[in-house]
Amino acid sequence: MASMVPDVTCPFCGCLCDDVRVVLEGGKVKEIYNGCALSQSRFAEVRRTENRNLQPLVRKGDTKVPVSYDEALNRAVEILADADHALLYGWASTSCEAQIAGIELAELLGASIDDTSSVCHGPSTIGIQDVGYVTATLGAVKNRADVVMYWGCNPFHAHPRHISRYTVFPRGYFRKGREDRKLVVVDPRRTSSSRIADLYVQPEVGHDYEILNALRAMLRGAKVAGPTVGGVSIETLQQMVEMMKRAEFGALYFGLGLSMSRGKHRNVEAALQLVRDLNAQAKWVIGAMRGHYNVAGFNEVCAWETGFPFSVDFTRGYPRYNPGETSAVDLISNGEIDAILTIASDPVSNLPAEVAGKIRTMPAIAVDPFKTLTTEAADVVMPSAVTGIEGPGTAYRMDGVPIELRRICEPPQGLLRDDEIVQGMLQRLKGMGSR
Amino acid sequence: MKAELVLANGTVYDPANGIAGERMDICIREGKIVERVSEGAQRLDLAGKVVMPGGVDVHTHVTGSKVNAGRIMRPEDVRSNVSPRTPLTRSASGFTVPNVYQIGYTYARMGYTTLVEAAVPPLKARHTHEELSAIPILDKASLVLMGNNWLIMKYLSEGRDDLLREYVAWLLEAAKGYGIKIVNPGGTEAWGWGRNVEGVRDKVPHFGITPAEIIKGLLQANEGLNLPTSVHLHANRLGKPGNYSTTLETMELVRNATTRMPRGQVLHVVHLQFHSYGGDGWRNFRSEADKVAAAVNSSSNITVDAGAVVFGWSTTMTADGPFEHDLQRLTHLKWTNADVEAETGAGVVPHFYSMKNAVSVVQWCTGLELLLLIKPDRIFLTTDHPNAGSFSKYPQIIHLLMSRKYRDAMMEKLNPVCKKSVLASLDREYTLYDIVKITRAGTAKALGLLQKGHLAPGADADVAVYDLKPDSTEGLEKALSSAHLVLKDGTTVVRDGRILAAPIGRTYWVKCPPTSKRDEMIDGLREHFRYYTIQLGNYPASEEHLMRSSPVVPEVSS
Numbered sequence: 005m006a007s008m009v010p011d012v013t014c015p016f017c018g019c020l021c022d023d024v025r026v027v028l029e030g031g032k033v034k035e036i037y038n039g040c041a042l043s044q045s046r047f048a049e050v051r052r053t054e055n056r057n058l059q060p061l062v063r064k065g066d067t068k069v070p071v072s073y074d075e076a077l078n079r080a081v082e083i084l085a086d087a088d089h090a091l092l093y094g095w096a097s098t099s100c101e102a103q104i105a106g107i108e109l110a111e112l113l114g115a116s117i118d119d120t121s122s123v124c125h126g127p128s129t130i131g132i133q134d135v136g137y138v139t140a141t142l143g144a145v146k147n148r149a150d151v152v153m154y155w156g157c158n159p160f161h162a163h164p165r166h167i168s169r170y171t172v173f174p175r176g177y178f179r180k181g182r183e184d185r186k187l188v189v190v191d192p193r194r195t196s197s198s199r200i201a202d203l204y205v206q207p208e209v210g211h212d213y214e215i216l217n218a219l220r221a222m223l224r225g226a227k228v229a230g231p232t233v234g235g236v237s238i239e240t241l242q243q244m245v246e247m248m249k250r251a252e253f254g255a256l257y258f259g260l261g262l263s264m265s266r267g268k269h270r271n272v273e274a275a276l277q278l279v280r281d282l283n284a285q286a287k288w289v290i291g292a293m294r295g296h297y298n299v300a301g302f303n304e305v306c307a308w309e310t311g312f313p314f315s316v317d318f319t320r321g322y323p324r325y326n327p328g329e330t331s332a333v334d335l336i337s338n339g340e341i342d343a344i345l346t347i348a349s350d351p352v353s354n355l356p357a358e359v360a361g362k363i364r365t366m367p368a369i370a371v372d373p374f375k376t377l378t379t380e381a382a383d384v385v386m387p388s389a390v391t392g393i394e395g396p397g398t399a400y401r402m403d404g405v406p407i408e409l410r411r412i413c414e415p416p417q418g419l420l421r422d423d424e425i426v427q428g429m430l431q432r433l434k435g436m437g438s439r
Numbered sequence: 440m441k442a443e444l445v446l447a448n449g450t451v452y453d454p455a456n457g458i459a460g461e462r463m464d465i466c467i468r469e470g471k472i473v474e475r476v477s478e479g480a481q482r483l484d485l486a487g488k489v490v491m492p493g494g495v496d497v498h499t500h501v502t503g504s505k506v507n508a509g510r511i512m513r514p515e516d517v518r519s520n521v522s523p524r525t526p527l528t529r530s531a532s533g534f535t536v537p538n539v540y541q542i543g544y545t546y547a548r549m550g551y552t553t554l555v556e557a558a559v560p561p562l563k564a565r566h567t568h569e570e571l572s573a574i575p576i577l578d579k580a581s582l583v584l585m586g587n588n589w590l591i592m593k594y595l596s597e598g599r600d601d602l603l604r605e606y607v608a609w610l611l612e613a614a615k616g617y618g619i620k621i622v623n624p625g626g627t628e629a630w631g632w633g634r635n636v637e638g639v640r641d642k643v644p645h646f647g648i649t650p651a652e653i654i655k656g657l658l659q660a661n662e663g664l665n666l667p668t669s670v671h672l673h674a675n676r677l678g679k680p681g682n683y684s685t686t687l688e689t690m691e692l693v694r695n696a697t698t699r700m701p702r703g704q705v706l707h708v709v710h711l712q713f714h715s716y717g718g719d720g721w722r723n724f725r726s727e728a729d730k731v732a733a734a735v736n737s738s739s740n741i742t743v744d745a746g747a748v749v750f751g752w753s754t755t756m757t758a759d760g761p762f763e764h765d766l767q768r769l770t771h772l773k774w775t776n777a778d779v780e781a782e783t784g785a786g787v788v789p790h791f792y793s794m795k796n797a798v799s800v801v802q803w804c805t806g807l808e809l810l811l812l813i814k815p816d817r818i819f820l821t822t823d824h825p826n827a828g829s830f831s832k833y834p835q836i837i838h839l840l841m842s843r844k845y846r847d848a849m850m851e852k853l854n855p856v857c858k859k860s861v862l863a864s865l866d867r868e869y870t871l872y873d874i875v876k877i878t879r880a881g882t883a884k885a886l887g888l889l890q891k892g893h894l895a896p897g898a899d900a901d902v903a904v905y906d907l908k909p910d911s912t913e914g915l916e917k918a919l920s921s922a923h924l925v926l927k928d929g930t931t932v933v934r935d936g937r938i939l940a941a942p943i944g945r946t947y948w949v950k951c952p953p954t955s956k957r958d959e960m961i962d963g964l965r966e967h968f969r970y971y972t973i974q975l976g977n978y979p980a981s982e983e984h985l986m987r988s989s990p991v992v993p994e995v996s997s
Contacts, residue, residue: 011976022977100569111524132512136773136787141562143780143972148631170972177589177781177970178645252632280774283764287633289778307510308502308539308570311517311532321523322530323538325514398565398984404504404777406565408977 006034009412014039015097015392016046018294018402019142019163019170031413033393040164050390050413055374057387058417073386073420077428080345080369080384084429085436087343087367089319090115093332094349096296099397099409102422103298103305106347107316109430116317116341118332119302120349121294126327127263128292129303129313131272138279140255140289141403147176148253153188155275156212156261157293158195166293167197171255186247190215191261205244208235213267216274219245220281254288263292294402297392301400336362345429347371347422348391352378371425388422389415397423443468443476444929446902449485450909452871453492455880455893459872460909465490467900470928474896485904488923491875492892493552493901497882498671498709498744499824500756501542502556502570502581504563505785508775509536509754509825513789516754528938529575535754535825543575543941545831547933550903550922553883553891553944556581557620557671557709557823558758560779561588562973564614565980568946572986575941576932578901580886580948582671583614584758584783586621586653587628590967592646595656604660605960608951611666613979615948617991618886619661622673622758624650627784630760636675638685639692650675651692658705662698664951665993667887669698669742671707674714677762683727686714687734690741697740702887710746710823711735712806724798726805729861732812742885743813744821747806747836748799749828750792756826760784781970792828797856802827804860810840811865815876819885833878834919840869842912871909888947900929945989952995 006029013022025037026047033047049055060076061068071079084090092110095103096119103119110117121129145152152171159166167173167187175181189201190212198204207215211234218233222245230238248254256279262271275290282288294300303313310316312325315332328334332351335341336359344363352360353376363381370382373390389395394415400406415421420428446465451458466476500506510517513536520534520541531541546554554574559567559581571579585591585607594603607619625643626636632644639651654672661670674689676682686708696705708714717727735743755766760776763786767774775787792799806827810818820837824830839846843866850857857863869877883892890899903925907918921936932940968975982988 011974013977022973104573108529111530129511132775133514134773136512136767136775137508138774138776140776140778140784141780141972143562143970144631144778146972147780147970175969280767283633283776284768287631289776303511304504304507304566305569307507308573310530311510311521311536311538311541312514313511318524318530322521323517323532325518398569400566404508404566405562405973406569407973408565408981 012412013392013399013407013409014043014046015297015390015399015409016042017163017297018300019165020297020399020401020407021165021169022407026412028413033413042164047393050393053416056416057375057379057385058419060387061385063383068385073428076384076386077432080386081429081432083343083367083369083384084113084115084345085433089340090343090345091332091335091341092117092345093351094120094347095302096120096299096349097391098298098348098422099391099399100298100301100305101397102347102426103302104309105423105426105430107306107309109426109433110316111318112430112433114319114321116319116330116335118315119299120296121299121303121314122327122331123333123355124260124295124299125263125292126314126331127269128272130269130327131276135273135276135280137276138283138289139291139403141405142170145171145255145289146174148178149185149255150179151186151188151247151251151254153190153254153256154197155190155256155258156265157257157259158191158197159293160196162259162295163293188244188247203243203247205236205240210266211235212262212265212271213274216271216278220278223249223281248282248288249285251286251288254282254286256288256290257293258290259293291403298399300402300404301398304400304404333359341366343367345369345371346378350376350378352381371422386425387419388425389419391422395421443480445476445480445482446490446904447482447484449488449490449904451490451894452875453894454872454876455884456895465894465902467926467929470900472894472896472898472900489871489905489907489909491903492879492894492898493903493925493927494550494878495882495886495888495891496546496551496554496821496830497819497886498557498821499554499830500557500826501554501574501824503559503567504777505756505787506536508777509756509787512773512775512787513754516752528941535752535829539570539573540575543577544938547576547925547938548921548936549833549919550905550925551577552901552925552927553578553888555617555886558622559583559614559616560758560783560785561610561614562779562782564616565984568615568980568984571946574944576927576944578944579946580617582618582620583611583616584620584622585610585657586624587783589781589970590964591657592643592648592653595652596646596648600656600659601956602960602963603656604663605954605956606964607657607660608664608953609960611949611951615946615980615982615985617947617949618666618668619657619670621654621657621670622783623675623677623762624653626675627758627760630784631778635761638675639688654689654692658693658696662705663996665700665996666949667700667991667993668885669702669704669707671709673709673757673759677713677759678766680716680718680720680724683715683717683731686731690734690738693740694738700887701889702885703740704742704885705740707885708741708743710821710826711743711809712746712748712802712827715805715809721798724801726801726808726860728805728808729812732809735813735817742817742819742881744819745806745810746821746823746827747810748792748803749822749832749835750794750799750803751828753790753792753828754787754825755790756785756787758783758785760786762786763788766790780972794853797854800854800857804857804862807839807846808860808862808865810877811867815873816881818877819882820877834916837874837919838912838915841874841915843868845912900926902926943986945987946985947989947991950990950992952992
């Protein structure tokens with residue numbers, strides 16, 4: 005018997021589209037509607053079991069052997085409690101409930117906790133701490149925007165429904181749809197997003213900072229020496245400025261092209277300042293294209309729980325925040341970390357090789373629904389239910405809108421949820437008494 | 440926890456029951472104040488101590504997306520005030536944008552046991568409740584932003600009062616909110632186009648109605664639904680020189696409105712200090728607190744809170760998006776803005792109130808003037824935390840209210856503009872009895888929290904005991920910052936300023952029974968959700984999400 009579940013939130017990217025309809029058959033996902041290609045593959049991935057561990061594993065000698073959750077949790081807590089300075093890393097693709105428990109775990113251990121944003125939009129957050137963040141929910145853009153600009157990102161591939169559901173194509177209260185809006189794409193690469201742009205601007209790689217500041221200067225009426233800035237002609241820049249000033253409601257979305265290229269938070273700051281300045285003459289907002297579906301949620305949770313958005317060090321008992329010192333890559337490469345818990349992320353694949361190498365050699369616990377290079381390297385592996393498909397929770401969309409995640413089917417073989425696993429460690433540790 | 444307890448021999452202040460500093464016993468059983476307890480009850484001798492109901496903060500911004508935006512933007516504030524985890528408490532951080540634990544512990548140490556989060560965008564209500572549930576010890580309630588909501592403006596322009604009322608009831612339940620909040624009616628919607636409205640008769644762009652119509656329409660819905668508290672209003676033109684005339688005009692709108700509810704007021708005007716300015720620019724910026732105070736005193740259906748200024752850093756944050764933009768243009772400090780689709784917006788800008796700056800000093804004088812000129816049953820103590828200063832500075836404001844000498848000493852340190860203020864001429868000094876009114880009795884009544892703010896049998900056993908002398912202000916601020924004893928539902932949560940327990944507080948929200956109009960309203964709502972980016976089914980914050988849900992069901996009018 006097939007059944008249809010409406011209004012399912014897709015647990016993949018920061019768009020967190022909540023209009024997915026899932027057809028279930030025999031308690032398994034049969035097909036999905038409204039989902040993009042990424043969403044399709046996410047829901048399909050869950051159906052297969054060959055890429056999943058179905059039982060906790062603990063290293064004994066040279067091999068890892070299947071054990072109960074109880075034994076794996078005990079071993080995990082032993083490792084964490086024995087460490088001088090543990091790092092709890094990841095947290096992007098899981099629920100706020102797991103993140104909340106994780107922060108208490110870090111506090112109780114005197115550990116550090118960091119999420120994947122420290123190697124992603126962390127610099128954007130640092131930029132925000134210097135300048136502020138003039139933003140809006142995606143619906144404000146859908147209803148009002150007549151100019152939408154993407155800078156250093158390719159939404160068609162990374163956030164496939166961003167343009168179609170939220171910004172350019174949809175009908176809004178004050179806009180009929182695509183014909184009412186101008187799309188501008190700024191990217192050194194030609195992409196499928198740039199191909200449909202009304203104006204495509206192709207700068208040289210690594211010149212965003214000067215282009216953004218040239219736009220700021222021109223906005224204030226200053227003359228900028230030509231003929232080009234960062235590979236973009238003065239005429240094009242002038243055209244952009246005119247378009248921005250004339251906008252009734254403009255929105256600028258930026259990706260890792262700004263936050264992870266040379267200049268990092270300074271690039272983002274320049275973009276934030278441009279939008280701030282524009283508001284003296286027009287109405288503009290800016291937004292970061294957050295990647296994983298709940299990476300924005302970690303920053304929210306971490307801020308209300310500790311005061312700081314990421315890279316928090318509890319080694320002194322109170323929260324300290326100093327990215328560059330207390331951020332995951334720096335802590336590990338400086339040799340400060342002697343045990344690591346990774347959850348809902350794959351740092352061995354994604355972090356710099358030197359750091360990944362260090363993770364491979366230290367006592368490591370990995371919590372993840374799937375087999376990854378990180379789970380392969382870990383001493384304790386605790387597989388978990390896929391949050392948002394096999395377990396409920398809360399996640400924050402890239403624009404800060406909290407959305408409910410549903411449990412639409414059972415996890416295989418009674419796998420626990422991420423939050424249950426983290427709570428399991430927390431409760432065991434509390435039983436041992438705080439250090 | 441002992442089930443029975445006697446707070447014996449304390450000097451009790453309970454203005455709701457006319458008790459002004461009488462030495463008496465307060466009996467407690469199972470979390471409630473009772474007439475008497477059995478012989479074997481535990482007795483705490485509080486001779487020489489002052490006993491009063493737990494504090495009830497009527498207006499504070501401590502949770503939700505804009506507060507968190509403030510935390511994220513201001514690590515310099517967060518790191519200014521940190522303390523480590525202890526066996527009983529979590530690590531605490533932050534001063535004007537504290538983390539959830541700092542909020543709970545600081546309020547509790549001050550003897551506060553209930554707070555009202557004053558601005559919740561319904562789309563992000565789930566966020567607010569995640570934070571409210573995490574704040575330890577205190578009971579909580581929240582107010583839902585409705586003054587720039589498209590559907591409300593549409594119903595108003597179509598004259599559909601019936602659907603408006605039904606939608607307000609639905610929205611309160613969806614956001615798990617306790618009351619209606621209006622912020623710069625129409626102005627935040629105009630900010631969607633980079634504009635503002637300039638007064639209660641200005642038309643809201645594209646919606647064809649005025650702020651006056653929004654205020655009156657929501658007030659009518661509020662009273663039609665018999666909601667426990669009145670509409671809370673952040674009036675138009677906040678922070679602008681000369682805005683007092685708008686404030687007077689706004690209060691005039693409700694002159695003839697009445698309520699059946701025991702609270703008495705039909706409108707609570709928030710942070711009045713920010714709305715009581717004269718002059719036509721910053722050069723001749725001045726306080727018009729005396730005129731505004733006279734208007735409040737001569738009306739019988741309005742309450743207000745002060746929004747009194749504390750010198751030093753603050754973090755301004757409000758759903759008044761255009762105001763924050765203007766402030767940023769003035770001070771050039773960092774600025775966060777957050778427009779929320781089809782509903783509201785928000786802005787956050789750090790601010791420094793300087794003792795040497797004439798504008799800051801006039802604002803400081805204005806807040807105190809209002810508190811000293813308006814009857815204490817009608818004005819309540821707030822700093823509009825963290826806009827005019829941190830709530831942790833309430834003891835300092837209480838000290839200023841209770842001591843003319845302290846005010847005079849303070850004014851010696853300020854920009855001389857204060858010497859010309861009305862404040863300089865005011866001799867009035869608050870008594871502890873008055874202080875209990877502006878921090879407990881009055882706020883609980885205005886909120887319709889009839890079990891709070893007093894110590895008669897039947898009240899919640901939320902009690903604060905301070906080590907201070909009623910007739911002297913010596914050591915007052917320290918005593919008020921660090922209570923001798925605080926009980927929450929009869930449990931000792933604070934002793935000598937230390938947290939002893941951190942129970943989970945209630946979240947109050949209003950659950951109005953649906954009427955025959957519900958189906959028609961929901962049909963319209965389905966249509967309207969085309970303008971949202973989340974599905975109607977995912978919009979409401981679920982009750983399971985509240986750690987300790989406490990719904991209030993209003994009586995249905997016949």
